[in-house]
Amino acid sequence: MREQTPRQAMPCQEPSVRAKNFAEVAVGYDEPTALLEAGRCLQCKKPGCREGCPVGVLIPEFIKKIADKDFLGAGEVLKEKNALPAVCGRVCPQESQCESKCVLGKKGEPVAIGRLERFAADYLLQNGTDKVQPAELTGKPVAIIGGGPAGLTCAGELAKLGHPVTIFEALHTAGGVLMYGIPQFRLPKEIVGSEIDALKELGVEIKVNAVVGKFSSVDELLAQGYQAVFIATGAGLPNFANIPGENLNGVYSANEFLTRTNLMKAYRFPEYATPIKIGKRVAVFGAGNVAMDGARTALRLGAEEVYILYRRSREEMPARHEEIEHAEEEGVQLIPLSKPLEIHGDEQGRVKSVTCLRNELGEADASGRRSPVEIPGSEFELELDTIIEAIGQGPNPLVTKSTEGLELNRRGNIVADPETLATSKPSVFAGGDIVTGAATVILAMGAGKTAANAIHAFLEK
């Protein structure tokens, strides 16, 4: 019987309404819906879903707790393996991870694991009262550089094992991309804040405004008595397309655009003092998740027309399907197979338009995706007020440049042992985007976990 219950849809704000506000798009399951969905899980003896999870969440176990109406218990099961379940339930690409391994997905639709994760994690945040007992301290302090998903996860795991952990965060708030990058309407900052508070309760110390590479170096941290250092500084250096007109007013990196809006809350200007300018017509370069975030944020800030310019076709867009669909529903217009050539400005130096070239798809490239081929003479012009470049981020060199003995690859990413995340420098580990290049929150969290286990083994030696 239970197989016949359909996968429960995620209730969302109406597209026309939500495109005008910063409230969360997906409102979450209520209890009856969560129970229906949890009832679909077959409780497999050898659950594939768990193998699809980079942090090994005990998926059938937490779903069973939901089905048994033990919602707090479900949240606690999540927390055993995942320091940030309310975040992951919202931003993980479940369709290519846990849910892609669900047996139900072979014939029909997989269990909505992500939605259930969010339900249980939110329930725990709202109703959990039991304070965690901080573990007995080992007296072996660890420094973590970067308070994003990798750093936070590593900190949580090490704290559970009793190691005194200090996170050094460059910005004034920990959270990394969860705070400055992913918008409020997809991941409320209050949720991130609560999950970080839970880590502090575990004993994790967070030093904000601490730019390692400037106020202190990795070697100084080691000399101060930290017995291991985990570098998790992420992918913080924005790429630009390197086309003429890029320094005109109105051209933002996605990092700047999103940081102003999310971290500095420019959408509440002038109550918050950081401004943002949007204009009426906005183009986003790129079609990854960051591009979708930028486009949807632009709509909410009052833009009338928002375009996504992408050099390949819709099929190759790297963003999650859900994000592309949400963006389109809200009115974002996709212009695939187009390549920006030059940005033009007015007398005041403000963006006026962009000239693009049409592409067609050619042979598959090394990534397996069909590569774009320019169509000569196909130039077209788009009138614009604002451009947001979301074409990827590289590694920020502040830490790597100021640290001797750290092997880097040609892109400037840190070389780390895939098993232990140990670097070429003794006592120093690295993980997340600073090693892999820009990837996902959950992969960074997986790296944080791997590093924590390796650092624990290293400290116990």
Added chain:
Amino acid sequence: MYVISKKRVLAEAIVLFDVQAPDIARKVAAGQFVIVRNDEEGERIPLTVMDYDRLKGTVTIVIQNVGYSSALISNMAEGDAFLDVVGPLGLPTEVEKYGTVVCIGGGLGIAPIHPIARDLKEAGNRVISVLGARSADLLILEEEMRAVSTEVVIATNDGSAGVPGFVTDGLAHILAQGAKVDVIWAIGPMIMMKAVVEYTRKLGIRTIVSMNPVMVDGTGMCGACRVSVGGETKFACVDGPEFDGHAVDFDLAMQRLSYFKDEENRAKARSQCECCADSEGRK
């Protein structure tokens, strides 16, 4: 929290703060900057340091009340605290023995030129400082600059002190006396720095400027502070803030600095309204 241990009014609308920030004070060097935020709603404001005391653990910043955020900060008192101070950011000044160096500070730019002049003098250079202001009463830090310079030339627009005119006139005054200048540091409003580099370009004197563009994070993450240097895009926060002035595209830099003027005016208008309401309320 970063407590203000000393406040001094230097001139009308220009105040100096010693701020408790031991981690920064330990490391900061001439030419570097900090970013401050007064409260949760505040902007991140970059300010080049005027001085520091490694023992007391303080950094000294100077701020001019020109807009919404700077007004809020200027009104802070001794004992008040910034919510955030982060640094030291940017690259330090390349201090070497060059020979004769001219350090030009215009308006608020005298503050960041101060530690540069001091370090250059300590490195054995002959340091001639040119201090510029609209008028004598707006001239700041004269005494401090005399203490770290071999010689000081003052230039005021209205001629109320020193050479009448601009800092370039002060510089011309020095050159007319026959000084052979090896390097020049020039810090001040963009328009002043542009005037100086146009002047020294013809003379072939190397001129370093310190750029003060719009910034958000100050660590290379956002790219708001893009400046074009020798045709290449640089981030002032991590590649600078000091650059070879002759390679900087100042027209672009000034254009970029004006991008948020409307918003600044909006916020400022709002703050003035609030200030009025406040003072009336207290009366």
